[in-house]
Amino acid sequence: MARLSDMVAVVTGGGRGIGREIALQQAREGAKVAVLARTVTEIEETVSLIKGEGGQAIAVSTDIIDLAAVENAFARVVSELGPVDVLVNNHGSFQGFGPIWECDPLVWWRDVEINLRGTFNTCRTAAPKMLARGGGRIVNLVGGGTGNSFPNGSGYASSKAAIMRLTECLNDTTIGNDVRAFAVDPGLVRSAMTELQLSSEAGKTYLPGIQKLFDDSVNVEPSRAALLIADIAAGRFDTLAGRLLRGVDDRDALAEEMDAIVAADGRALRFSSVEQGKL
Template sequence: MARLSNMIAVVTGGGRGIGREIALQQAREGAKVAALARTATEIEETVSLIEEAGGEAIAVSTDLIDLAAVESAFARVASELGPIDILINNHGSFQGFGPIWDCDPLVWWRDVEINLRGTFNTCRTAAPMMLAQGSGRIVNLVGGGTGNSFPHGSGYASSKAAIMRFTECLNDTTIGNNVRAFAVDPGLVRTAMTELQLSSEAGKTYLPGIQKLFEDGVNIEPSRAALLIADIAAGRFDTLAGRLLRGVDDRDALAEEMDAIVAADGRALRFSSVEQAKL
C-alpha cells in the first residue's frame, strides 16, 4: 500500500511549478489531492495529470487572501474528498523588487499579503479540522530572506521570515494534539516567479544575483522539495516539527541528524546563544 493512501492533501499554488510537482508527488504516494489556486485552468491541468496517472484529485479555484473563500474551499474539499490530513502552503508572490522607496507600496504589501495572510487563512481554517480529528501535518514553504537579509526583496523576505516564526508558533500550539507544522525551503527553482526576476527591468536592476546563480548552475529540481514534503506527510520527519527543512537536504542524512538538530535547537529562528544568554 502506498504510504499516503487514504490521506487527503491540500496543495495551494498547485497549478504550476513547485506546487504542481508537489501535488503530483502526493498523488503518486497515494493521497487524494485538492489543488488550489486562483487560475482555474492551471489547477485543472494538474488534476488531469493526476487522473491520467490513476490518482484522484479536484481543482478548487479560490483567492487565499479572502478568508470566507478559503473556508468555503476547504469545506468543499472535506465534502468531496474527506477530512484533510495534509496542508501544503506553496502559494507565493514576489513582485516588489528594489529599495523600499523605489517599490510600489501596493505591490510590496501585496507580496506580504498573499504570502503571509494567505498562509494564515489556510492554517486558521485547516488546523481546527485537524485538531478535531486528532492528527494532521501542515507544511509552509519559505524561501530567500527567511534567515538572512534580502535588501532588494524586503517584502518577500519579511513575509517568509514571518511565515517561519508563524510555523513555529503554530506547531507549539497544536503539537500536543498531534497536529504538526513544518517549514520547507525548496531552494532556488526556475519558476514563473524567478522568470519575472530575470526578465523584468526591476529584476535585472535589483536582483542580478539571481541570474548569476542560474548561470553558475544553481537550479534545484522541484522534485527535491516534492519528495521531501512527501516524507514529511508520511511522518518521517515528525521529530523536526516546527523547524526548517530544505529541498537541498540529503533526506537520509537529515533523518540521522534529527535528534542532534533538536538538541542544538537548530533549524529555527533564534537569537545567537550569546544573545540568548543576556535575556
C-alpha cells in the same frame, strides 16, 4: 500500500511549478489531492495530470487572501474528498523589487498579504479540524530572506521570515494534539516567479544575483521539495516539527541527524546563544 493512502492533501499554488510537482507527488504516494489556486486552467491541468497517472484529485479555484473563500474551498474539499490530513502552503508572490522607497507600496504589501495572510487563512481553517480529529501535518513553504537579509527583496523576505515564525508558533500550539507544522525551503527553482526576476527591468536592476546563480548552475529541481514533503506527510520527519527543512537536504542524512538538530535547537529562528544570555 502507498504511504499516503487514505489521506487527503490540500496543495495551494498547485497550478504550476513547485506546487504542481508537490501535488503530483502527493498523489503518487496515494493521497487524494485538492489543488488550490486562482487560475482555473492551471489547476485543472494539474488535476488532469494526476488523473492521467491514476490518481484522484479535484481543482478548487480560490483567492487565498479571502478567508471566506478559503473556508468555502476547504468545505468543498471535505465534502468531495474527506477530512484534510495534509496542508501544503505553496502559494507565493514576489513582485516588489528594489529599495522600499522605490517599490510601489501596494505591490510590496500585496506580496506580504499573499504570502503571509494567505498562509494564516489556510492554517486558521485547517488546524482546528485537524485538532478535532487528533492529527494532521501542515507544511509552509519559505525561501530567500527567511533567516538572512535579502537586499531589494524586503517584502518577500519579511513575509517568509514571518511564515517561519508562524510555523513555529503554530506547531508549539498544536503538537500536543498531534498536529505538526513544518517549514520547507525548496531552494532556488526555475519558476514563473524567478522568470519575472530574470526578465523584468526591476528584476535585472535590483536582483542581478539571481541570474548569476542560474549561470552558476544553482537550479534545484522541484522534485526535491516534492519528495521531501511527501516524507513529511508520511511522518518521517515528525521529530523536526516546527523547524526548517530544505529541498537541497539529503533526506537520509537528515533523518539520521534529527535528534542532534533538536538537541542543538537548530533549523529555527533564534537569537545566537550569546545574545540569548543577555535577554
